[in-house]
Amino acid sequence: MFASSGWLSKANSLTTECYRILVWKNTNSYPFNDLPTSCLHQRYCLPIMPFFGKSQKSPAEIVKSLKENVAYLEKLEASESKKCEKVAEEVSKSLASLKEVLCGTSDKEPQTEAVAQLAQELYNTNLLITLIANLQRIDFEGKKDVVQLFSNIVRRQIGTRTPTVEYISSHPQILFMLLKGYESAEVALNCGMMLRECLRHEPLARSVLFSEDFYCFFHYVELSTFDIASDAFASFKDLLTRHKIMCADFLETNYDRVFTEYEKLLHSDNYVTKRQSLKLLGELLLDRHNFTVMTKYISRAENLKLMMNMLRDNSRNIQFEAFHVFKLKKDLLYFTCRHHVLELLLAEAFKTVMGSMSGPNVTMFKRFQDHWQIIDPSLFESGDSHPHVRPLLDPVDKDWFQSTLINHKGLRDDYRELLELTVIFLGQVPPRGVRFLAPGPMHHARWMSKAIYALKVWMFRSQFKLTAREEKGLQQIVVFVSRLYAKAWTLAPEAAAAPRHDLQLLKDLTTYMDNVNWDVGKAALTKLQGHLWYLSEELVALAVFDPLVTVEEKRQILTSLHTTVGDESPAKRPKLPSQAVSGLQLQDMASTNTRRFFQKLRLEDGFLDADPATWLEREDFRTAAAFVQGIAVINDHAERGVALIQEYNRKLTQDEEQLQVSRHRAEFPDSRKKTVAAGVAAQQEQEH
Structure with missing residues (x-):
């Protein structure tokens, strides 16, 4: 037995030297300067055999052999194809051996000591640089091995250290060689994979991002070869999105140059480049780390014009992505259509007691519409005359309905019809007398159809056949409409009163659920809790302009506005638990975020620092109040337009x-x- 493997290595080296002499004797040419040692046995067809049996090459030997072969491959001319093939084959074998040392095999795990030795040899010999520089000379399988070898050695950690990252940081040319690889179709995808492996580490990403070579990406992403352009865009996106704080710093520092180049991508003739760039722009501007960049971008009119033009693009995808950028023009306030929210409440109540509807028309209402011509309008039955319904109507303020019909001259016909039917149902006579209009359209686009039809059908139930379930369900709906819904619907257009009305409706539904009808109240309350837009920290500011909110309540709102710190990203639709509703007040919704309402609408808010008792004397308050009075919180005209165009279409064709x-x-x-x-x-x- 030998004392050490060093003796064996020397013996094998002696074997190789003897082999060289043997070749010289047989060929009269000494091959020292012709081929690397590892290729001699192929050229002269003589095997290299160690004296003491087969030995496993050490990582150092493999690295040395690989470096020699790659260096020789670099010197060979293209015309020397046979030599190139032989040397390339040796390179591939060496790469496979290195991969086995680093990654192991299916039967054997990699040895930590061997991996450490290999890594050190790679650093000492700068083999990584050599491989990347000659990647195009390596065959297909060899390129794959280089990528795997590179990726694994970059990921290697010793505790919290990443030695290869430290090595590449001190040899940044590796990064730029990989980046320039996109200029060669043969190695572009391989270089892209290795580059993205490096970009996972912030120090390496910083070296690329803050370099002049970064701007080459604006050319690479528009290359004519789809695969290469897509791979380049993946690396480009990684650079701009992976390390948030660093990327935000880069974009702020280099804003003008980056976005001047970026705009060219948005005008690209290549659809894929244009769409990907627009989508990435949206991601960058929506990222909270890039708030300063977003503010600067959306403040420029030329950027707004560009997005508006893209909204007219033939591609729906381009339009969609452009909208996400365009909506950043202002920090939005969500003035949801209040009538639509109330429609959802009524639909949910209907579904609870009547079941799901198969389409926009309710079958029972369609039957009633067809049956109307034989109904005697004078033979109606009000809720006040029904022994089980009358007690449920006692809390209703009947005078409010009468007063609204008398004093509100601008009511739309269907709103007025709803109020008049409610008054008749409550057992009173409307100002214009008792009358029933013929049933009209019942499509969802006509907001009041369900409530109006429900009241009519129930009051004429003695002349129209209903099943027991239908009659019971309608009775629950008409009580709900007359007690809560009709009034809420009529008051919905008042912007300043929206927070107060929503809070009151929440409380009323809680009471209704406990004292009148649990199922209907619960269904409507649950639906409303998902749409409390006007009780958000920002929109509760509307309440300071509500004349029915007392001065003392406004003082309490101001206290919350000055002292209660709001969330950094307040919810647009706050979630209020049912059990907490009864004790809630408007000031509970206010916070420091409430002031954003005035900032977003560019309204003077100096009056917020004064006592509410003096507000009416202040010009800034009166100006803001006039503005709020003009805010539209319902969208009936759009829904009405749907109904009108359908009516027009019915008259246009009888086909x-x-x-x-x-x-x-x-x-x-x-x-x-x-x-x-x-x-x-x-x-x-x-x-x-």
Whole structure:
């Protein structure tokens, strides 16, 4: 037995030297300067055999052999194809051996000592630089091995240290060689993978990002080869999004140059580049770390014009991405349509007591519409005359409805009809007398259809056949409409009163759930709790302009505004638990974020530092109050437009095929089995 492996290594070296002499004797040429030692056995077809059997090469030997072969491969001319093939084969074998040392095999785990020795040899010999510089000369499988070898050695850690990252930081040319790899189609994708492995580490990403070579990406992402351009864009995106704080610093420091180049991408003739760049722009501007950059970008009119032009693009995807950037023009306030929210409440109550509807038309209401011509309008029954309903109507302020009908001259016809039907249902006579209009459209676009139809059908139930379930369900709906819904609907357009009305409706629904009808109250309350837009920390500011909010309540709101610190990103729709509703006050919704309401609308808010008793004397308050009075918090005109165009379309054509298509779209709004079955059942019911 030998005392050490060093003796064995020397013996094998002696074998190699003897082999060289043997070759010289047989060929009369000494090969020292022709080929690396590892290639001699291939050129002269003589095996290299150690005296003492087969030995496993050490990492140092493999690295040395690989470096020699790559260096020789670099010197060979393209015409020397046979030599190139042989040396390239040796390079591939050496790379496979290195990969085995570093990654192990399916049967054997990598040895820590061997990996450490290999890593040190890679650093000492600068083999990584050599491999990247000659990557195009290595065959396909060899390139894959280089990528795997590089990726694994970069990920290698010793405790919290990453030695390869430290090595690359001291040899930054590696990063720029990889970046320039996009200019060579043969190695672009391999270099891209290795570059992104480096970009995972902030020190290496910083070296690229703050270098002049970074701006090459604006060219690479527009290369004509799709795969290369896409890979370059992936690296480009990684650089700008992975390390948030560093990227924000870079964009702020180099704003003008970066976005001048970026704008060219947004004008690109390449659809993919244009769409990807627009999507990435949205991500960058929406990132909270880039708030300063976003503010600067959206403050420039030329950027707004660019987004507006993109909103007109033929591609829906471009329009969609442009909208996400365009909406950043202002920090938005969400003035949700209050009538739409109330429609959701009524629909949920309807669903609870009547079941799901198969389409926009309720079958029972359609039957009533067809039956109307034989109904005697004078033979109606009010809720006040019903022994079980009358006690439920006692808390209703009947005078409010009468007063509203008398004093509110600008009511739309369907709003007025709802109030008049409610007054009749409550057992009183409206100012214009008792009268019933013929049933009109019942499409969802006509907001009041369900409430109006429910009141009429229930009051004429003795002349119209209803099932026991239908009559019971309608009774629950009309009580809900007359006690809570009709008043809430009528008051919905008042912007300044929106927070007060929503808070009151929350409390009323809680009481209704406990004292009148648990199912209906719970359904409506749950739906409303998901749409408390006007009780957000920002929109509760509307309450300071509400004349029915007392001076003392406004003082309490101001106290919260000055002392209660709000969330950094306050919820647009706050979630208020049911059990806490009864004790809530408007000041509980206010915080330091409430002042944002005035900042976003660019309203003077100096009056907030004065006593509310003096506000009416201040010009800044009167100006802001006039502005708030003009805020639209309902969107009826758009929904009314839908109804009008449908009415116009009905008059425009009587073509049965066109009408049938429209009707089927209404009856079968989607292709789900449940919807189709319900629609067919409704059609069969109408036929019978």
